[in-house]
Amino acid sequence: MNYHDGSLARANEISTEPSSLTRDEYYQICLRHLKTGELAQAEARCREGLAADATHAGLLHLMAGVSLLNGNYDAAIQWAGRALTNEMKATYLATFGTALQGKGLQEEALEAFQRAVDLDPVDPSIWDNYGHALSRAGHGNQANLCFVIARAYQKMPFLSDCRSAPRDGWNALTAQFNPHLRSAAQEAKARDPIHCFWSDALPSAMSHLALRSMIRQGHPVTLYTYDDVATMQALVPAGVVVTDAESVVPRSTYHQAMIHSEIRYFSDIFRYAVLHEFGGWWLDTDIVLVKPLDFASEHVFSTQWSGVENGHVCVGGAMRAPKGSPHMANLHALALQRFSLDRRVEYGAVGPLLLSEYLLLSNDEELQSCVLPPTAFNAIDWHEVDLFATESRAGFDLLSDPRVAGVHLWEKIWAERGLRLDAVSEHSVAGHLKKLVLEPS
Incomplete structure (x- = not known):
């Protein structure tokens, strides 16, 4: 949806009549504030939009983004969590961690990645991205640990599958892992x-x-x-x-x-x-x-x-x-x-x-x-x-x-x-x- 400058300016000024804007218009305005770093204005407009449509996915994600930029990770998870599973929340946080690092916000990025792996500790891609973030931040040993964890879950899926399988079924999970290795003594x-x-x-x-x-x-x-x-x-x-x-x-x-x-x-x-x-x-x-x-x-x-x-x-x-x-x-x-x-x-x-x-x-x-x-x-x-x-x-x-x-x-x-x-x-x-x-x- 495209908006001319006048409508954006009009929408940006509205505070007493939020109903005069559609939810998508609120989303566009909030996104503009977020891109320009105006976090307070972005949060205010998000809240106005959510007051009228509490389940708008785009506004919920923007509120999560604002919370992340403010360093409030618990709030970010709560906002995103209205529509996401733990695994989706983890992916969301990891994606945001990558974006934060791209802006030079190293510590904030690492915090986002840590929250992501806490939510989904067996996703190889999240561990891999966390490792790259640690490496760029100069934490070589910790980065290598993340890469090992990522490869373990990637190359040995039974290590993640066993978390949700009954204990007596774990051996069966390894049946197709390097099946050529068998002890067949003569x-x-x-x-x-x-x-x-x-x-x-x-x-x-x-x-x-x-x-x-x-x-x-x-x-x-x-x-x-x-x-x-x-x-x-x-x-x-x-x-x-x-x-x-x-x-x-x-x-x-x-x-x-x-x-x-x-x-x-x-x-x-x-x-x-x-x-x-x-x-x-x-x-x-x-x-x-x-x-x-x-x-x-x-x-x-x-x-x-x-x-x-x-x-x-x-x-x-x-x-x-x-x-x-x-x-x-x-x-x-x-x-x-x-x-x-x-x-x-x-x-x-x-x-x-x-x-x-x-x-x-x-x-x-x-x-x-x-x-x-x-x-x-x-x-x-x-x-x-x-x-x-x-x-x-x-x-x-x-x-x-x-x-x-x-x-x-x-x-x-x-x-x-x-x-x-x-x-x-x-x-x-x-x-x-x-x-x-x-x-x-």
Whole structure:
């Protein structure tokens, strides 16, 4: 609809007789005020128009826009919310965030994007745009996190679909994710070596169980330690070979990591180095194998169900690589840089977060085809460890998928919750795993 200057001027002056204008005329006037930055006049005319037509979508959107420009995000959501779902509100806020940034309003734009992801935390496009906004504002690390989240939801739709699906249906959501990756072990085939790490403590009952399960499935197992090798050798299950970890990573790096962070942080650095040096599998010492590992890919990476918001999507608890792998060399170099130069010593910085960035932000489709769904090793997630200790069918059902190759027990979470492997019922999931590994029949 076109209006000549006279009608616009007349409309702009009207305050006592709002009914003399149509709602669309109000919309055009308000839009003009908004474009010229006259927020007070835009708001006044919007309110006059809405007094006569409270459901006019254009006026509602303009009121939301005025509220956003005034920094009143709650009001913006309320105005827009009269006609929009949460997902539509999020898209609206994200679009406005992009517009705000285009006008140089960095902080306001970032606030709009944060509100958008709060409303719709699984929309890849919103996370991607948020990442670009953070990058332009000079927040590189936060931007990378947003990009990881965006790629996770884009490339692994089961991570968003599981939010609205019943828990017992989550494994089914991963059926079409890299379906070529299946463990189909041949009895006569030589098994890959498995590398593990344990230091600064006596082996636990859970690590003993995990190591025995690896041996039982026919894999050669090497346990690396900075403790006395002979003493450790006497404490581990028969068949496990204990080796000095300093032959792979200098002891000085281990000590520095322990001073500034924790053992899990160092083990993330160590696993890249040992796989590059020798090839084969890395397994955490709280993963119980239920079948031999024979996947149709020379590189194999794992994922987990939760942790996307922290960028902890791809995890290194179970990982395969050939000797001399350039990817392991790259990851080891990046981990040392992040530790030594960037001083990023929080848990996950050189582990799940780095691995997720490396795999998900890459354009290497072949590399991304080596990623397993959580079903393979992390069918029961870290926040669900109680399922291991109960006799509920829920835990058994989650592990009944034929793609399950190993069971991550999440030992640290057991300790935090006061759970003990030696105290579980023989009819619990953990009790059955113990029988599977320890009883010859």
